[in-house]
Amino acid sequence: MARSGPEQANEDAWQPSRLSRLIESDGFAAAVMILPATLLLGTFFLWPFFYGVWLSMTNWDGFSQPAFIGLRNFTRLWSDRIFLGALENNVIFVFWVVILKNVLGLAVGLLLQRAGVGRAFFRASIFLPVTMSFVAVGLLWSWIYNPIFGLLNAVLDFTGMSGLKLSWLGDANVALYSVIAVDVWKWLGFHSVIYLAGLQALPTEVYDSARIDGASAWHRFRYITVPLMMPVIFINTILAFSGAFVRNFDIVYVLTKGGPNHATEVVLTDMMNRAFSDGAIGYAAAMGYVLFLIVVVLSVGLLMLMRRWRLEV
Amino acid sequence: MxxxxxxxxxxxxxxxxxxxxxxxxxxxxxxxxxxxxxxxxxxxxxxxxxxxxxxxxxxxxxxxxxxxxxxxxxxxxxxxxxxxxxxxxxxxxxxxxxxxxxxxxxxxxxxxxxxxxxxxxxxxxxxxxxxxxxxxxxxxxxxxxxxxxxxxxxxxxxxxxxxxxxxxxxxxxxxxxxxxxxxxxxxxxxxxxxxxxxxxxxxxxxxxxxxxxxxxxxxxxxxxxxxxxxxxxVGSPAMNLLPGKLTAGENGTFTSDKGLSLPVGAVPSAFDGRPVICGFRPEHLVAGGTIDAAVSVSEPTGSETLILAKAKGEQITVFVRDRMDARHGERIGLSVSPEQLHFFAPDNGRRMELTADQETVARIA
Structure with a gap:
């Protein structure tokens, strides 16, 4: 039956096209807004990342045309003594840095929280090294560690502990730990501030309740502070962990350049040497991707472990 | 324990x-x-x-x-x-x-x-x-x-x-x-x-x-x-507190600053003209009396009614334990028993007893 009047008018009424509905949708507006960031991400992260994967499977020297060699770069790594040593140093670096930054960071955070007089001064002082450039830090600590005129050995002399004097950056047995100490010193303020923020967000009445329940200062720390600070501990651990693996190039290069005799060599400094001194860019790229995979696997494992602990506490 | x-x-x-x-x-x-x-x-x-x-x-x-x-x-x-x-x-x-x-x-x-x-x-x-x-x-x-x-x-x-x-x-x-x-x-x-x-x-x-x-x-x-x-x-709604003066006599009165007058009963002569604060609870005001008040606001709560009224310019609260239909502007007569009145000294807010003993007289003098 033919329709007429208002029914026909309704059917003939203008309907927006699919394209105009798309353009007017919230999703389109959001996509347009994030487009610049997406382009930047693609240009400066995604494209180099995937291009680097390709390079790691070539023998590119930076000048000639790269030739595809499959996984040969990766298989060569497992017999490369210097690379394996650098990886071992990385693991030692990560282990001590994560422990020291968290333990000392929490301790300093607790002290800063209790600080009465001079609180602003102490907070600024502890954060100052974080703002210093790696070059300045390296120069400063090179002088402190200098075996002849350095401050550290001078203090040991002054306090009658000359027997402990060492060539802090020249002795292969201690150089790595000397570099670790500098890294911890530089970043301690950063982690302390995060811990301080976490401590200040803890509910005070819970502590009052614990005092009334008979908890000593140690009990309150062990049974209240640490469990409630778990999310902050997780954050600091992840930050310290990732930093120790992939952001230690500067401090090592400025202080020791990986020496003496590769004693402080880490994967990133080895990569740089292979890429720009030896002209083996493809091989250096393979190193980078192996480090990336190790960090991803360990990070995921750490996150899963921490998630389980957080649920249990 | x-x-x-x-x-x-x-x-x-x-x-x-x-x-x-x-x-x-x-x-x-x-x-x-x-x-x-x-x-x-x-x-x-x-x-x-x-x-x-x-x-x-x-x-x-x-x-x-x-x-x-x-x-x-x-x-x-x-x-x-x-x-x-x-x-x-x-x-x-x-x-x-x-x-x-x-x-x-x-x-x-x-x-x-x-x-x-x-x-x-x-x-x-x-x-x-x-x-x-x-x-x-x-x-x-x-x-x-x-x-x-x-x-x-x-x-x-x-x-x-x-x-x-x-x-x-x-x-x-x-x-x-x-x-x-x-x-x-x-x-x-x-x-x-x-x-x-x-x-x-x-x-x-x-x-x-x-x-x-x-x-x-x-x-x-x-x-x-x-x-x-x-x-x-203490008490909800709060007690009405009106500043004013006492008039002594066998049938003494309290007159608020704005002219609202309440019978007090016997008031010793020592209190004649004394400034006081007179208090009475809203639930102690009863309907049918000589206090002429106009309803400002009526708040029925179901079984009770809270009324804000004005009497001689004084804002007073009335609490009736009944459902009452009181419209804005409606005039109602109220009264309060002298036994339900409380008196306080205006300078320090402390309770006053309207007795004729010398201690009380000396305290308020």
């Missing part, structure tokens, strides 16, 4: 005096409510009693022993906080067992006490849950359970029902009263809600600006407020 004495308690923060010479005696097993507006110092007083802070002066005694500088854990007290202060990362059972575990109590004994307290407070199905999985009322009961398992000498409650809705508050009031009845432990209960204080406590301590205004049984304080503050604070 224990007797608690607060003698001359003072407390200052950064030179500002918060508590001024507070004296309160709490006999063994009594339920005492500290009631007053926000900022009057009642929570501060409770914290001093708990040992979470130290008094600037005075003495706190529990069972005759001065405990001023004794740490909280050695005072044998338990406290229930306004925000419950449950350990968010522990289950209900662990929350309740925590203090006993710290004491080094045996596992069996801990389990027995926790089970008993859980049964008393209906918490057995919740023992495995964390605080975030509980409702407000359940959390409050866990906080009470955590206090009960310790079998303390004194229970301290710091506005425990403030965060609950009205219906739950009524229910929890009953549960706390029942807890006191079962355990008989001395309770010091802080609240800003005078209804809570009146319905729950054996005695109430009304505080204002760091001072104790009045101590007494709830109905005594209600029937005979000692100051204008207590008169206006």
């Amino acid at each position: 224990a007797e608690v004495e607060l003698r001359g308690i003072r407390k200052s923060f950064s030179g500002t005096e918060i508590l001024h010479d507070v004296n309160v005696d709490i006999p063994d097993g009594e339920f005492v409510a500290l009631v007053g507006p926000s900022g009057c110092g009642k929570s501060t007083l409770l914290r001093l009693l708990a040992g979470l802070d130290h008094p600037s002066g005075g003495k706190i005694l529990i069972d005759g022993n001065v405990v001023n500088f004794l740490p909280p854990k050695r005072r044998d007290i338990a406290m229930v906080f306004q925000s419950y202060a449950l350990y968010p990362h522990m289950t209900v059972a662990r929350n309740m067992a925590f203090s006993l575990k710290l004491k080094g109590m045996a596992e069996d004994e801990i389990n027995t006490r926790v089970s008993e307290a859980a049964r008393m407070l209906d918490l057995e199905p919740l023992l495995g849950r964390k605080p975030s999985e509980l409702s407000g009322g359940q959390r409050q009961r866990v906080a009470m359970g955590r206090a009960v398992v310790r079998e303390p000498k004194v229970f301290l409650f710091d506005e425990p029902l403030s965060n609950l809705d009205a219906k739950l508050r009524v229910q929890m009031r009953g549960e706390i009263k029942e807890l006191h009845r079962k355990l008989g432990t001395t309770i010091v209960y802080v609240t800003h809600d005078q209804i809570e204080a009146l319905t729950m406590a054996d005695r109430i301590v009304v505080m204002n600006a760091g001072r104790v205004e009045q101590i007494g049984a709830p109905l005594d304080v209600y029937d005979r407020p000692e100051t204008t503050f207590v008169a206006g604070f």
